[in-house]
Amino acid sequence: MSRIRTALLAALALIAAGSGTAAAVPADVGLAAIPCTVDYKVQNQWDTGFTAAVTVTNNSAAKSSWAVKWSYAGNQKVTSGWNAKISQSGAAVTAANESYNGTLATGGSVSFGFNASYSGTNALPTTFTLDGVTCNVDDGSSGGGGGGGGTDPSGKVDNPYAGAKVYVNPEWSAKAAAETGGSRISSQPTGVWLDRIAAISGASGSMGLRAHLDAALAQKGSGEEVVQLVVYDLPGRDCAALASNGELGATEIDKYKTQFIDPIAAILADSKYAALRIVTTIEIDSLPNLVTNTGSRATATPACDTMLANGNYVKGVGYALAKLGAIPNVYNYLDAGHHGWLGWDDNFAPAANVFKQAATAEGATVDDVQGFITNTANYSALKENNFTINDTVNGTSVRQSKWVDWNRYVDELSFAQAFRTQLVSVGFNSGIGMLIDTSRNGWGGAARPTGPGATTNVDTYVDGGRYDRRIHVGNWCNQSGAGLGERPQAAPATGIDAYVWMKPPGESDGSSSAIANDEGKGFDRMCDPTYTGNARNGNNLSGALPNAPLSGHWFSAQFQELMKNAYPAL
Secondary structure, three states: OOOOOOOOHHHOEEEOOOOOOEEEOOOOOOHHHOOEEEEEEEEEEOOOEEEEEEEEEEOOOOEOOOEEEEEOOOOOEEEEEEOOEEEEEOOEEEEEOOOOOOOEOOOOEEEEEEEEEOOOOOOOOOOEEEOOEEOEEOOOOOOOOOOOOOEOOOOOEOOOOOOEEEOOOHHHHHHHHHOOOHHHOOOOOOOEEEOOOHHHHOOOOOOOHHHHHHHHHHHHOOOEEEEEEEEOOOOOOOOOOOOOOOOOOOOOHHHHHHHHHHHHHHHHOOHHHOOOEEEEEEOOOHHHHHHHOOOOOOOOOHHHHHHHHHOHHHHHHHHHHHHHHOOOOEEEEEEOOOHHHHOOHHHHHHHHHHHHHHHOOOOOOHHHOOEEEEOOOOOOOOOOOOOOOOOEEOOEEHHHOOOOOOOOOOOHHHHHHHHHHHHHHOOOOOOOEEEEEOOOOOOOOOOOOOOOOOOOOHHHHHHHHOOOOOOOOOOOOOEOOOOOOOOOEEEEEOOEEEEEOOOOOOEOOOOOOOOOOOOOOOOOHHHOOOOOOOHHHOOOOOOEOOOOOOOOOEOHHHHHHHHHOOOOOO
């Protein structure tokens, strides 16, 4: 796995123009002799197109803007791109900075990507320039150029989303299309939730796992296709929330293994589905609870203390990773909470350690983890542009505002990228990628601020400028004012495999009042709009919409509000 590469000067190889041969750079060549390096990697390739990622490292003076240029020898044509403004004239391509990534420090790197078409041979460019100066080419540039994208020894590609379509769940699509205005998003891909044993075969007349995989094969055609599954039925599941409690008791780890994970693994391993790229989101929320809601913490619950003591979250996740990770076309992404949960110093490093413990339990290894997903079914803004964690107002740090409350992160993108680095530091593979659920974190509409807040004090500055309009960052249930976020897309930012809609928009987080059911779903006061809160949300109002159905059931009023407040707007 070599998604993010650091150009090591002593080991750098130059691709000799036109020859395909490599010449080593002498170890004593200094920065002045190597003004920039480029890593151009074909991540995925098919008959008529390819996806490429480019990382440029600047070893000369710092820059406030930049432009990278290269030319193709064949008929390659860039069709779309991200993190750079890409233009093409004939064979010549120019990639210039976006407004948000123009700064390029000495020794700093910037990454961008694109999709392109071609026919015949997809020969790699041999010469790149940064602002007119010729760069060296990293020896990784040929990776993936042969046809399948960069792969690791198991045969899995670096980023399963690169160059692939993503499965559109026909059941969700039909519900979305039936809503007024819903046809605008009904063709978007969303996650398929396996949240109880009955969901494997199909509960209450719904499609089961095989039916979804068969439908994905029908959608696939001749290209690559990703199917997104949420594997979510741990014993004593989500110990700090009642709306998402599951069917299995705290001690039913054997039932979880034999009646839930094993049947799923048997279906996914069927050779019929070997051509699909199957992305699994593994057990949202539960492991983060072991970090923040146990022991002497004010947020601790007896149920979470029980799950910490019996080890069944760690055992269950490890077992799931091992069983599913052994299947060559399955890509496991472990849930990593969100910045408003794990972004504090007390939680950040301990969470990475807990995830490493789970990833090496029950026969699993870090090789069974493709990456991590943040903000699953949550509302944290992707990028807060009106303030940063480093800002001060009248000498007071943004970290001291009531909203940020000493967190190290103010949005999901900065958290996901930093947490990825932390995870690698504790032993996860350097090629892991992050997913961010952007299904409900757009926060658009009339209430979206257009600039920073007033500098009266640090709270007016933050509250007046923040896109995330929740009452408290700990509020998680059917949030009023939320909107659809960035549409699903592959490789949108450094270290991020994809923005995804893992939580299908329009599906409730939990009921506003107690509703009898046979799905093991309790009533959580955080879903009651009249509830005045607890230690986990600073004893604030819940901010939940009224009249919500059970979690996972269709909530038309929420769906309409998500469309109204979408950002980018529909």
